[in-house]
Amino acid sequence: MIRKRNAIRPFHRAVLLTALACGTPAALAQNTRLPDPIPGTLPTAPFSVTLRPLLKGLVSPVAGAVAPGQPGKLYIVDQVGIVWQAAVDASATEKNRATPFLDVRNRLVTLGARDERGLLGLAFHPDFASNGRFYTYTSEPATAAPDFSTQPAGVAPNHQSVLTEWRVTTAGAVDPASARVLMRIDQPQSNHNAGALAFGPDKLLYVALGDGGAGDDQGPGHAPEGNAQSLAPGNVLGKILRIDPLGSNAANGAYGIPADNPFVGKPGADEIYAYGLRNPFRMSFGPDGTLWAGDVGQGAIEEVNHIIAGGNYGWRIKEGSFLFDANGTGPGFVYAHSPNSPLGLLDPVAEYDHADGVGAPVLRQAVIGGYVYTGTSIGGLQGQYVFGDYIGSTGSGMLLTLGPRNVVQRLAVQRRDPLGMAVLGMAQDASGELYVLASENGSLTGTTGVVLRIAPPPPL
Known part of the structure; x- marks a missing residue:
């Protein structure tokens, strides 16, 4: 049972924004960086797993999805x-395992290696x-009028995040002519794009957006x-x-617009469903309807959140459960x-700091949100939230799980310690089994991208 927490009240929000405008939440004259916010190292889960190849030869696999009515497929x-x-x-x-389903390369901005x-x-x-509809989130050139923008007059956006609806034919192929843009959002910078899409038990679509980039x-x-704290007209970034x-x-x-959205009626x-997020790159619904999101931190804290209606998750007043000095x-x-x-402000249900990586401290550390395991092949994982950490081009990506009292634990992988790959995403099939999406170089070059099934270790 998840205890429901109240959203921020108007008076409290006004106090927070006044403090933020003064420079820091506590309006202190000088603050000192915490070099190791959470002392110690991550514990290891009391069981291990193996990884079995499903796909290889990809570039940068970042997400997976299941189509209702197709239990034997993973997209x-x-x-x-x-x-x-x-x-x-x-x-x-x-x-014959994999075939192309949709190609949108001609719609994207020109992509760099990182x-x-x-x-x-x-x-x-x-x-x-029955309706053949699905949705994509893409980074496209800013060639059309945006539905939402935070750009100052005369300043062009870096690109637009575009939410598009597609339909398949009766033969199961995508109809290219069916593409219908639902919204275009100007992005100030090239990073912190978020991009996760998930349908809830309410059959509504949840769309994750980062704060617009830069630092x-x-x-x-x-x-x-900060965009994440702003509820000004046109600002959907960090939400x-x-x-x-x-x-x-x-x-x-x-x-x-659902009538029960928490900010309906505010211009x-x-x-907006929730705000105060930096870069909720991956999110998913658990079997009990809880919305889980991994929010990528800046220089110190990675966090896992339970997202609730109207919730303010603190960025940039806080990073995780720590006060942040911009x-x-x-x-x-x-x-x-x-x-x-x-x-x-709502604190994460779980967090860890950047000193917990392999070879700590490390650069380019980023939480990769995952799924609650509902499969049957790994008894020790039943009901646990399984996720990962990117850890850049060092090949030191980690698999993680939330143990008792939501303690973050490293999930050991037999014959792969360190993992030897950058973790880019997670996926879950219709049976509740989980997959790691990864690559050897963590970049958009080469074809080292793989999809690996998380499986029980072989018997002794």
């Missing part, structure tokens, strides 16, 4: 712009078996208080949105542990 998103459909049953062979942009999200409508959630295209893709009462007429914020003359930093304070 894999390659960031460079291709969705693959892969058979997960035992009858498939390496030669780009965070691309094809970032995929979700199938719960009624896909400290500040600069051109960022609100004075999770909730929409009805089959509706039409949005301002552009392309989708619907420019009808779509500095202004250099990179921001955490300086004090402040659990459950300031009032009205």
